[in-house]
Amino acid sequence: MRLVKCWFCSSTIYPGHGIQFVRNDAKIFRFCRSKCHKNFKMKRNPRKVKWTKAFRAAHGKDMTKDKTFEFEKKRNRPERYDRNVTENTLKAIKKIDKIRSAREAKHIENRLKPNKQKKFNEDTKELNNQISLVRAPGVSEKVKVVVPKEKSIQNEAMEE
Amino acid sequence: MAAALASRFSRGRSLIGSLSNAFSGLMNSSNGIMNGNILSQQQQRTFIQMGTTLKVVDNSGAKEVKCIQSLKANKKGARLGDIIVGSVKEAIPKGKVKKGKVVYGVVVRAAMQKGRVDGSQVKFDDNAIVVVGIKEKKKKKPEENKKNKVEFNQPTGTRVFGPVPHEMRNKKQLKILALAQHMV
Numbered sequence: 001m002r003l004v005k006c007w008f009c010s011s012t013i014y015p016g017h018g019i020q021f022v023r024n025d026a027k028i029f030r031f032c033r034s035k036c037h038k039n040f041k042m043k044r045n046p047r048k049v050k051w052t053k054a055f056r057a058a059h060g061k062d063m064t065k066d067k068t069f070e071f072e073k074k075r076n077r078p079e080r081y082d083r084n085v086t087e088n089t090l091k092a093i094k095k096i097d098k099i100r101s102a103r104e105a106k107h108i109e110n111r112l113k114p115n116k117q118k119k120f121n122e123d124t125k126e127l128n129n130q131i132s133l134v135r136a137p138g139v140s141e142k143v144k145v146v147v148p149k150e151k152s153i154q155n156e157a158m159e160e
Numbered sequence: 161m162a163a164a165l166a167s168r169f170s171r172g173r174s175l176i177g178s179l180s181n182a183f184s185g186l187m188n189s190s191n192g193i194m195n196g197n198i199l200s201q202q203q204q205r206t207f208i209q210m211g212t213t214l215k216v217v218d219n220s221g222a223k224e225v226k227c228i229q230s231l232k233a234n235k236k237g238a239r240l241g242d243i244i245v246g247s248v249k250e251a252i253p254k255g256k257v258k259k260g261k262v263v264y265g266v267v268v269r270a271a272m273q274k275g276r277v278d279g280s281q282v283k284f285d286d287n288a289i290v291v292v293g294i295k296e297k298k299k300k301k302p303e304e305n306k307k308n309k310v311e312f313n314q315p316t317g318t319r320v321f322g323p324v325p326h327e328m329r330n331k332k333q334l335k336i337l338a339l340a341q342h343m344v
Contacts (some may be wrong), residue, residue: 014260015280017280018280018281019280019282019294020283022285022323023285026267026341026344041202
């Protein structure tokens with residue numbers, strides 16, 4: 001018994017589920033359910049279909065590079081049965097699963113957090129470019145204006 | 161009338177016979193186009209029956225064979241791994257098998273899905289056979305006719321092209337498995 005991945009959505013296919021399609025070039029496509037199979041028949045590219053794992057990995061939404069994935073590699077050599085090995089493997093599977101899902105959640109959390117450095121850079125750029133909205137360019141802060149008060153009184157007297 | 165006929169026959173599976181099955185298939189497809197929604201009409205693959213054209217994937221000489229009879233007792237038709245009797249419709253000029261000959265063939269690839277013992281389903285891209293015997297027109301002597309089961313084990317050709325399923329092992333077609341390039 002072997003658990004395989006769906007070609008379209010990358011979910012695990014358990015025994016008794018799904019359809020296997022063999023193309024004439026001997027390439028095998030396994031599908032977990034008819035949804036994936038029908039999308040394949042429609043010639044949709046899984047890397048462009050939003051709900052698939054292929055899309056999420058290609059667009060950086062999900063974690064792709066991690067050592068926990070190394071444990072799940074396909075191995076073609078059959079293992080000699082050893083009760084201890086089997087027991088330890090089952091325990092390890094649970095533990096690795098926990099660690100991996102924790103790391104994946106952290107990855108998504110980091111992605112959703114507002115990026116402080118980026119925000120700071122954007123703000124300073126905006127400020128430097130559009131400072132003219134706040135102050136007039138090329139003008140110092142204190143401006144001296146000379147108002148001639150006495151002259152005006154004199155003019156009034158002369159006019160009379 | 162077309163709608164009534166289409167509603168009477170279940171999609172892809174005919175209750176009456178081979179010819180009416182093809183007819184109802186035609187009806188369904190034309191109805192689909194009339195409805196304007198071709199995508200929702202998923203192709204329902206069925207058995208290999210009289211009139212089905214199959215590709216020949218060995219170097220026996222034949223290229224295309226039209227099924228005359230399925231040797232399986234199943235009245236619906238032949239599936240993956242069954243033996244059929246066919247008429248050679250197209251052949252290469254200098255081959256062992258000539259056009260117009262009646263041949264026996266084993267279905268090595270079928271578009272209809274076949275269930276496997278682990279619960280999964282397998283399906284291929286096309287319908288293909290390997291020629292395992294040629295029918296002779298001569299009348300056989302009564303002694304020879306006493307042989308009840310004729311085993312169609314030995315393919316006429318020497319090479320098999322494309323993928324071949326494991327079902328051949330169950331059907332005792334070991335020679336075909338030996339000649340196969342890919343096993344699925």
